[in-house]
Amino acid sequence: MNTTIFSILPTLFLAGAVLAGEAPAPAPNGIGLPEGYRDWRMIGSSHRTDNNTLRVILGNDTAVEAARAGHTRPWPDGTILAKLVWNDAVHPAWEQATVPGVFMQAEFMVKNADRYRETGGWGFARWKGLDEVPYGDDAGFVQECFGCHTPVKDNDYVFTHPAVLP
Amino acid sequence: MNTTIFSILPTLFLAGAVLAGEAPAPAPNGIGLPEGYRDWRMIGSSHRTDNNTLRVILGNDTAVEAARAGHTRPWPDGTILAKLVWNDAVHPAWEQATVPGVFMQAEFMVKNADRYRETGGWGFARWKGLDEVPYGDDAGFVQECFGCHTPVKDNDYVFTHPAVLP
Numbered sequence: 319m320n321t322t323i324f325s326i327l328p329t330l331f332l333a334g335a336v337l338a339g340e341a342p343a344p345a346p347n348g349i350g351l352p353e354g355y356r357d358w359r360m361i362g363s364s365h366r367t368d369n370n371t372l373r374v375i376l377g378n379d380t381a382v383e384a385a386r387a388g389h390t391r392p393w394p395d396g397t398i399l400a401k402l403v404w405n406d407a408v409h410p411a412w413e414q415a416t417v418p419g420v421f422m423q424a425e426f427m428v429k430n431a432d433r434y435r436e437t438g439g440w441g442f443a444r445w446k447g448l449d450e451v452p453y454g455d456d457a458g459f460v461q462e463c464f465g466c467h468t469p470v471k472d473n474d475y476v477f478t479h480p481a482v483l484p
Numbered sequence: 485m486n487t488t489i490f491s492i493l494p495t496l497f498l499a500g501a502v503l504a505g506e507a508p509a510p511a512p513n514g515i516g517l518p519e520g521y522r523d524w525r526m527i528g529s530s531h532r533t534d535n536n537t538l539r540v541i542l543g544n545d546t547a548v549e550a551a552r553a554g555h556t557r558p559w560p561d562g563t564i565l566a567k568l569v570w571n572d573a574v575h576p577a578w579e580q581a582t583v584p585g586v587f588m589q590a591e592f593m594v595k596n597a598d599r600y601r602e603t604g605g606w607g608f609a610r611w612k613g614l615d616e617v618p619y620g621d622d623a624g625f626v627q628e629c630f631g632c633h634t635p636v637k638d639n640d641y642v643f644t645h646p647a648v649l650p
Contacts, residue, residue: 374647402649449650481583
C-alpha cells in the first residue's frame with residue numbers, strides 16, 4: 319500500500335506543475351522573470367500623467383535594505399527593482415481618486431556593476447500584460463531602456479527616490 | 485572576567501532600547517500601531533487629486549491572502565489594511581510624474597466582525613507624520629472614519645479594490 323502511494327505521488331506533482339502553467343519566457347537579453355516579485359516590499363510609487371499610468375515600485379531584500387539605509391548612489395550589486403504598471407482607472411465611489419486599472423507590465427532593473435557595465439551597471443527587462451510576455455525583439459531592446467534612464471545618471475540611472483517612511 | 489561581561493550586557497541592551505525610542509502611543513480607541521507594517525505586501529495604490537496625496541495600500545498576511553483569493557466581501561477577521569499617505573511631489577527629472585513627497589500619515593483598518601460590530605466590523609486608527617502621533621482626541625474619532633467609509637458599505641466599507649497582478 320505504501321509502495322503504491324509513493325509511486326503515484328511524483329505523477330501527481332508533475333500534473334500539478336503542468337496545470338499551473340510554465341514559467342514566462344526570459345527577456346531577449348537572458349534575464350529571467352524574478353521569482354516571487356509580487357511579495358517584495360514597497361519602495362515607492364508614482365502617477366504619470368503623460369501616459370496615464372499608476373506605478374508601484376517594489377524591491378528585493380537587497381534593494382529594500384539599501385533604500386532604508388540610504389545607500390542608493392550607487393545601489394549595491396544584487397539589487398532588483400520591480401516597477402508594476404497599471405493604466406489609470408477612476409475609483410467607482412470617489413471620482414477624484416485614480417486607482418490601478420488594467421495591468422500593463424512589470425519592469426525590472428537588476429544591478430550588477432560588472433556584468434551590465436555597458437548599461438550603467440543595470441540589466442533591464444520587462445514583461446507585458448497578465449500573460450507576462452517578454453518585451454523586445456532581440457537583446458538590443460535595452461538601448462531603449464538605457465536611453466530613457468540616462469537623464470537620471472546622477473541618481474544611478476534610477477528614477478525612483480525611495481518614499482520616506484516613519 | 486566573564487562575570488563582569490555578563491553583568492554589563494543587560495545594561496547595554498537597556499540603553500539601546502531607550503536610545504531607539506519608545507513605541508508610538510496607541511490610538512484613543514486602544515488600537516496599537518501594528519508592528520512591522522512597513523514590511524507588509526502591496527495590495528493597491530491611489531492618487532487623490534482632491535487633496536493631492538499619493539497612497540500605497542499594504543496588507544498583513546491575512547489581507548494579502550484574502551485579496552489574492554478574491555475573498556474581500558467581507559474581508560476575513562484578522563485582516564489589517566495599512567494605507568500610507570504622502571503629499572504629492574513632482575519628480576525632479578520627469579515633471580509629468582507625481583511621486584511621494586512629505587509623509588503625512590499611516591491609516592489602518594483592523595477587521596474583527598464581533599469586536600468592531602458598531603463600525604461595520606472594522607477598527608480604525610491613524611498615526612500622523614514621521615513622529616507617528618495618534619489621531620483623535622478620544623475614542624469617538626472613529627465616527628469620522630466610519631462616516632467617510634459608509635458610502636462603500638457594499639465593498640465591506642473598504643475603498644481599496646486590490647490591484648490586478650499577473
